[in-house]
Amino acid sequence: MPPETRNLLGQKMGRKGRDTRKRVMDAALELLKTSSYKDLSVSEIASEAELSNATFYVYFKDVEEVLYACVEAAALDLGELHAVLDAEWTRDNAREQVKKFVEIYNELWEKYRVELRVRNLEADQGNLRFLNLRIETTRTLLQKLGNKIAKLNPELEYPQQIAVAIHAAMGGLAAQHDIGITGATRQTRKKLSAGIAEMIYTLLVK
């Protein structure tokens, strides 16, 4: 699908128009970093983008539409993860590969925390567009991870489902605003990553 080329008034967008559209998206994301999801409003976004309310409606139908555009854009940028999963994983390099996998995963979440949270929030509530987006961006990932598990630990009966579980664990933890379990700190987040890496490694080679 080509990037949108017309605004909601049917006008072809030039550089300026595309810039403005982008500004709206950025403003929405910026606001979500601090204020609550359900309080996000057209007015707030327009104001954060230093645009008039009316201008918002030149580019987007409503708040959900901006967010969808944001999430869609983020979805395009998961290439690095695939790189790790396309490399060969062996008993010997597994520990290292797993570490790399977890690291990159965390970096992506760090970068796209807001977008991914929105995606999951809506998907979990049954919003189909977001659900599909999640399914599409996740499927291949999960298959590759599942295959790794199956290959390295052929005894497992449900490698594919374990892949899903691992993914859910990583996503769930990454989503948390503050880990908080015990008054969490960055240190804790680092330890959690280590724990997850150990978990995956254990599942692969034991």
Added chain:
Amino acid sequence: MPPETRNLLGQKMGRKGRDTRKRVMDAALELLKTSSYKDLSVSEIASEAELSNATFYVYFKDVEEVLYACVEAAALDLGELHAVLDAEWTRDNAREQVKKFVEIYNELWEKYRVELRVRNLEADQGNLRFLNLRIETTRTLLQKLGNKIAKLNPELEYPQQIAVAIHAAMGGLAAQHDIGITGATRQTRKKLSAGIAEMIYTLLVK
């Protein structure tokens, strides 16, 4: 903490009052099954409960308050999970105990899906009351699970963190409105449970 005994006007609640208060809570939960979280409003709840708008304010200050009451009520009912975790887990009965644990966990989510989703949603966004509620109801659980892991598989460096990861995986998957990964069915949900059980079991005994 005892169940609320007075409404917001300071009146002692009789049976009728308690019933009405309950109806408001049930209406909120009912609405969350179908419509989106951010659309939930006082008017909608009152209307679903077949009460006048004004009546809502006799019992609750605002929507968040109702939801908090719901989540709190759900939190009281996790006793069964503790029962499993308080039993002895040995290499011999581990498979069975794990299965039981996963089953009960799923049942609880089935029963309190809406409440738990709300709790996590708010907690993930940094809402302190819900975050604390989650921490409180989760802490002991996670410790017990972590201890089991540490005891049965002493080689692991991060048993506590693995417990957190497992819990996140189970919670994440249970939260999803429809699993959907590959056009999911109930069957898939069952398989996922099996996968998780296998995963835990593997971590414990291998």
Added chain:
Amino acid sequence: MPPETRNLLGQKMGRKGRDTRKRVMDAALELLKTSSYKDLSVSEIASEAELSNATFYVYFKDVEEVLYACVEAAALDLGELHAVLDAEWTRDNAREQVKKFVEIYNELWEKYRVELRVRNLEADQGNLRFLNLRIETTRTLLQKLGNKIAKLNPELEYPQQIAVAIHAAMGGLAAQHDIGITGATRQTRKKLSAGIAEMIYTLLVK
């Protein structure tokens, strides 16, 4: 159909509510006497009724809804016309009956000019609800008039259609804000009535 008994919030309306609802209707009609139909807005109506905008929406969904209610109310009040048409018309009293018919018709238009104009405006543009209302309130009238014509002047091939035409003529002229044909005056309106009466009489007895 019973008069509305609940407002749009589902509340049973008491005297006060019914009064307020009426005030909204009256305000709308009042405004239509002076300002243009297409400029009639919710804000204007609410303000004319000395109510807040929000109150408007307690009783009506939008402007069309108020107008429909007005038109419907006016439709109930055409009894007098039927009285004339139910009397016996003979060659001897025809001139007098026709005169009475035209007079009452004009009085009704004088009283309900706004409502009837709105009705016709919307009906002419294909708005079904208003079209149906017009058909219902007109049908019996036209039949009775047609029968009179057919009975008194049996030679006519299309008495029913002529009744329709007469009705259209009267309605069309009554609707005009100012007769204006030749820079019209009240005098002219009176003469027009006389002309129409003569026309009907001629058709009946010649």
Added chain:
Amino acid sequence: MPPETRNLLGQKMGRKGRDTRKRVMDAALELLKTSSYKDLSVSEIASEAELSNATFYVYFKDVEEVLYACVEAAALDLGELHAVLDAEWTRDNAREQVKKFVEIYNELWEKYRVELRVRNLEADQGNLRFLNLRIETTRTLLQKLGNKIAKLNPELEYPQQIAVAIHAAMGGLAAQHDIGITGATRQTRKKLSAGIAEMIYTLLVK
């Protein structure tokens, strides 16, 4: 008055400019065939004409201006009606002439239904420009018709007013989107024409 030769920017219009201006007018008329008069907006028209919003303002000041131009254009095309009214009407050819008159009248309305409806709508609400346009295009017509009536049926006291009434009847019926009186069909419209013709004929010769 000569056809407009300059646009609102003062530029002389070439073929292309005249075409665009026409497209705006056609778009407005097209929209009025289906959507409601009061919803007609600059944006809608521009969009229907596949022109940018800004282009509209090159040719017209506002929506009323376009409509006025349309109505004015239609008014130029009533020549045929005059032809019939300028012919000699005698007791012998009256039936035939009346039939021709009604037919041509209907054809014109068929062709210019939208324009004439707009004209009457505005005129009925007291819009002076449209009122004058109506008076101008109608006066001669009505005089001629009145004279015919007076000459052929000298007994009538109000021939001029009867002419006005006849004209109102024809206009009123022609304006209706759907006759609808009894779930109307084209057949019914035809019968109505026959009725009107009979009515006029009766008035002339009886």
Added chain:
DNA sequence: GATGAATGAGAATTCATTCAT
């Protein structure tokens, strides 16, 4: 204990209109 009634406040939405290109 419950609710008709009303509304302030603010958010969503639309539109006509301008201007630089």
Added chain:
DNA sequence: TATGAATGAATTCTCATTCAT
């Protein structure tokens, strides 16, 4: 000649909230 782009201003519409009954 045409149009992207932007917006002020008005309007629609919704909601939480209060209060008298």
